Amino acid sequence: MQLSMTVRKSFGTFTLATGFTVSGDSVGIFGVSGSGKSTLVSMLAGLLPPDSGEIILDGECLFSSAKRINLRPEQRRIAMVFQQHCLFPHLNVRNNLLYGYKRCPAQFRTIDFNALVDVLKLEGLLDRGVTNLSGGEKQRVALGRAILANPCLLLMDEPLSALDDSLRFQIIPYLRSVSEQFGIPYLFISHSLIEMRLMTDNTLVFEKGVMVEQVSSEQLARNRMGSSPVGYINLLKLGRPSPSAGLFAYPWGAGQLLLSAGSDCDTSMAELSSKDIILFKQHPEAISARNLLKCSVSSLFSSGRKIGVELEYAGNTLIAEVVQDAVNELGIIPGSTIYAAIKASAFRMLPGGLLINFSASACVTGASPIKPTLPKPPIFYTILANISLLLYYKMLARHML
Amino acid sequence: MTPLSPTDYDAIRLSVQVAIAATLLSLPFGFAFAYLITFVKFRGKVLLEVLVNLPLTLPPVVVGYFLLLLLGRHGWLGSLLNEAGIRLIFTLKAAVIASAVVGFPLLVRSLRIGMESIDPQLINASRTLGARWHDTLLTVILPLSVPGLAAGSSLMFARSLGEFGATIIVAGNIPGVTQTIPLAIYEYASSPTSESMALSLCLVSVVISLVVLFLHEMMAKKMARRR
Numbered sequence: 001m002q003l004s005m006t007v008r009k010s011f012g013t014f015t016l017a018t019g020f021t022v023s024g025d026s027v028g029i030f031g032v033s034g035s036g037k038s039t040l041v042s043m044l045a046g047l048l049p050p051d052s053g054e055i056i057l058d059g060e061c062l063f064s065s066a067k068r069i070n071l072r073p074e075q076r077r078i079a080m081v082f083q084q085h086c087l088f089p090h091l092n093v094r095n096n097l098l099y100g101y102k103r104c105p106a107q108f109r110t111i112d113f114n115a116l117v118d119v120l121k122l123e124g125l126l127d128r129g130v131t132n133l134s135g136g137e138k139q140r141v142a143l144g145r146a147i148l149a150n151p152c153l154l155l156m157d158e159p160l161s162a163l164d165d166s167l168r169f170q171i172i173p174y175l176r177s178v179s180e181q182f183g184i185p186y187l188f189i190s191h192s193l194i195e196m197r198l199m200t201d202n203t204l205v206f207e208k209g210v211m212v213e214q215v216s217s218e219q220l221a222r223n224r225m226g227s228s229p230v231g232y233i234n235l236l237k238l239g240r241p242s243p244s245a246g247l248f249a250y251p252w253g254a255g256q257l258l259l260s261a262g263s264d265c266d267t268s269m270a271e272l273s274s275k276d277i278i279l280f281k282q283h284p285e286a287i288s289a290r291n292l293l294k295c296s297v298s299s300l301f302s303s304g305r306k307i308g309v310e311l312e313y314a315g316n317t318l319i320a321e322v323v324q325d326a327v328n329e330l331g332i333i334p335g336s337t338i339y340a341a342i343k344a345s346a347f348r349m350l351p352g353g354l355l356i357n358f359s360a361s362a363c364v365t366g367a368s369p370i371k372p373t374l375p376k377p378p379i380f381y382t383i384l385a386n387i388s389l390l391l392y393y394k395m396l397a398r399h400m401l
Numbered sequence: 402m403t404p405l406s407p408t409d410y411d412a413i414r415l416s417v418q419v420a421i422a423a424t425l426l427s428l429p430f431g432f433a434f435a436y437l438i439t440f441v442k443f444r445g446k447v448l449l450e451v452l453v454n455l456p457l458t459l460p461p462v463v464v465g466y467f468l469l470l471l472l473g474r475h476g477w478l479g480s481l482l483n484e485a486g487i488r489l490i491f492t493l494k495a496a497v498i499a500s501a502v503v504g505f506p507l508l509v510r511s512l513r514i515g516m517e518s519i520d521p522q523l524i525n526a527s528r529t530l531g532a533r534w535h536d537t538l539l540t541v542i543l544p545l546s547v548p549g550l551a552a553g554s555s556l557m558f559a560r561s562l563g564e565f566g567a568t569i570i571v572a573g574n575i576p577g578v579t580q581t582i583p584l585a586i587y588e589y590a591s592s593p594t595s596e597s598m599a600l601s602l603c604l605v606s607v608v609i610s611l612v613v614l615f616l617h618e619m620m621a622k623k624m625a626r627r628r
Contacts, residue, residue: 047525073528086526090544099540100530149530381535389429400422400497 001025001153001185007043007053007063016040016209019053025185026176028200028217030193036209037189041157044187045080046073057153077108079151081159085138087130093141094126100149108150111182119178120144136167140174147178154179154186160195166351169269172198193221194233194271225274225321226304232274232319236347240266247290247344255314258290260344269350274308276346277320280339281330289341293318297336300327311340403597405605411577412585413605419493419568419581420561423500424554427508431553435512436542440524457506461566464503468571472498489571496572496579500561507560508553515549516542548621555617559610582606 006019016036031037042048044055046062049070055063057078062071079100087096101113117123120140130138139159146154156175160168176199179186188199196203196217203217215223225232239251240263247258250268259270278289295311295318302308307327311318320340322332332338405413434453438446456464472479472489482489489495519542527537565583572579574588582602589599 045525045529047528072533073525074531074533076529077531078529080526080529082522082526084520084522086520086522088523088527088541099527099532103531103536145530155529392429393426396422396425400418400425 001027002058003027003044003153003187004056005040005044005053007040007050007055009039009043009048009050011039014209018206018209018211020204020211020214022202022204022214024202026179026200026202027185027187028196028203029187029189029206030191030196030203030217030220031206032191034208035206037191037206038157039209040206041080041155041187041189045078045155046071046076074103077104077149077151078153078155079146079149080155080157081139081142081146083158083162085130085135085142085162087138087141087145089129089131091130092126093122093128093130093133096130096141097122097126097144097148100145100151104148104150111148111150113148116144116147116178116182119181120174135163136171139163139171143171143174143178147182147184151184154184156186156188156199158190160190160192168195169198169350175199193217193224193228194235197221197235222301222308222319223303225308225319226302226306230273230275231306231321232303232308234272234274234318235350236270236272236316238263238268238270240264253314253316255293255316257342257347258344259347259349261347261349263349270347271350272318272342272347274319274321276342277318278341279309279320279322279326279330279332280341283339284341287341288343290344291340291342293340293342295338295340297332297334297338299334300332309338311338313340403601405601406598408576408580409585409598409602409605412580412582412602413609415493415496415579416562416581416583417609419496419500419564420558422497423504423561424508424557426497427501427505427557428550428554431505431508431512431557432543432546432550434509435516435546435549436538438509439513439516440542453509454506456503461499461503461564462570465499465567465570468495468499468502468567472571491571491573491575491579493572493579496564496568496581499567499571500564503564503567504557504560508557511553511556512546512549515546515552518549519545551620552617555613555620559613559617562606562609562613582609 002021002023004021008015008017014036016039018040029037029040039048043050043063050063050065052065053063054061054066061067061069062076063069088099091099097113097117101109117126120143122140122144125133125137125141130141133141143159159175160171163171172195188196190196200217203215203220204211205213205215205220221232236252236257238257241248241250241259243262244258247260248262250257250259284292293313295313297309298312298317299310300307301310305323306321307324309320309322309332311320318340330338434449437443438450469490470476472482472495474480474483474490479489489498523541523545524537527541532540563583564581565587568579568581569584574580574584576585580588582605586599586602586606589595589602
């Protein structure tokens, strides 16, 4: 997917003015609330016309104020997964899923309904009404509905923000695998760094209606380490644990980590803040932290007033943060050896792996949605409507009066 | 209480007939107006809203008088129709038109409330899924407006049953032709000997209203359960 956007849009005092070209199959748009992310997405989908500018997706011009082009949303083949699931309450799961599929021109229909139902594990739900589904099920149906429209681009506008934390991480594998499996590039919008890193490779960062940088999501997390209250979050892929003296020993790359939380999955994901790692120049003889890792320093980077130390341990990378004084005192330079101490309780397991049934109540957050305006009827339909009206009234007059 | 006379039965039949016809006549217009007001941006929207709601605040007699001016033999529309050989004034058709005009704001109001309660994102979702505007109208807006449609129709039906002021002016009070229940009661009430006859018709009126309101509530409950 190659997208180039140069647009300008003002509402009252807020102005979004940006120009960028981005390519890749998993692109992120990152920014806090009010930075213009949703406006941008709505303009891309055709739900909101820019004041001026040009939008070109894979060589096709979707909008151009100079050439007076403005394709309608239904002509753009850009499907959307919204913050709220936005399923049609009067249709069952099957008909919701098929809504976009039926409207997709036959030559573009490449995705098989049954294959998708299989991937999203929706078999048992097809004939149910959508109002009785749980939060996670609803979002899976919404995702399936968007994919089945066979779009050339999938927009995900904070699709996880209405879900609670445990659910979020269970939906992410679906989001990734579905678009990868069916070959649909996506644009993922979020204000969560961790979602960005799990979902995207390349990220556009927005602030107050302006794109400020275009970086990899990993680089973005490093840049934000110094200013973030939680530091840099290390994401660790762990193997199946075995009990060990009241704790759990998880294989991690070629090494092992001791955590206080257990898991019965073959693989799991754990978070560790860069703030929770203590560095020692030499081996401390005795220490209460249960993990003491002998690491080598691969690089240093600065972020705000903090220095990030990239550590190498058993084929894994770990980022710790320290202040400049500590770097000087410990003599940390790339290539040096250092001990990292981590408490077993400092890790936080991310719920992931298999999706089980849970009932989550989705909380309503975020900005108010854009109010749709529909065009005035074209003349053909007006005539058609008038003829039907005439027939209707003729019948009425004959039978009632 | 006196048993109902044949003209009373006529009045009941005519009342129901007028109410159903007026509701059916107004439905397409009501839907179109509610759609325009809710979803389409245009100049003069406020003016349209005021005009639609005007019959709600005007005395029905005034509405009737305007209709008489419009549809009368020398009226602006009436003279045209007269040339075409159509006479409306003092016929059942006029009673239907009067009821339709007076009840119209109630219908539009209910429909509009129904349409405004549709999540705008659902409409956006349907557009991004490839539905053109009329497709969205038929497959999303119309089905989700059904509760508003049902509520509006039953309100309008009930209002039409009680319509008196505008009807008596444009349709007169001709027993068996344009005399509906309220007009018949009025006639009984104005003669000193027919008090009990008026009471019988009043009871009929109460029963019909109760049935309509029960149906309305039941439908509302059913809709609420389905959502």
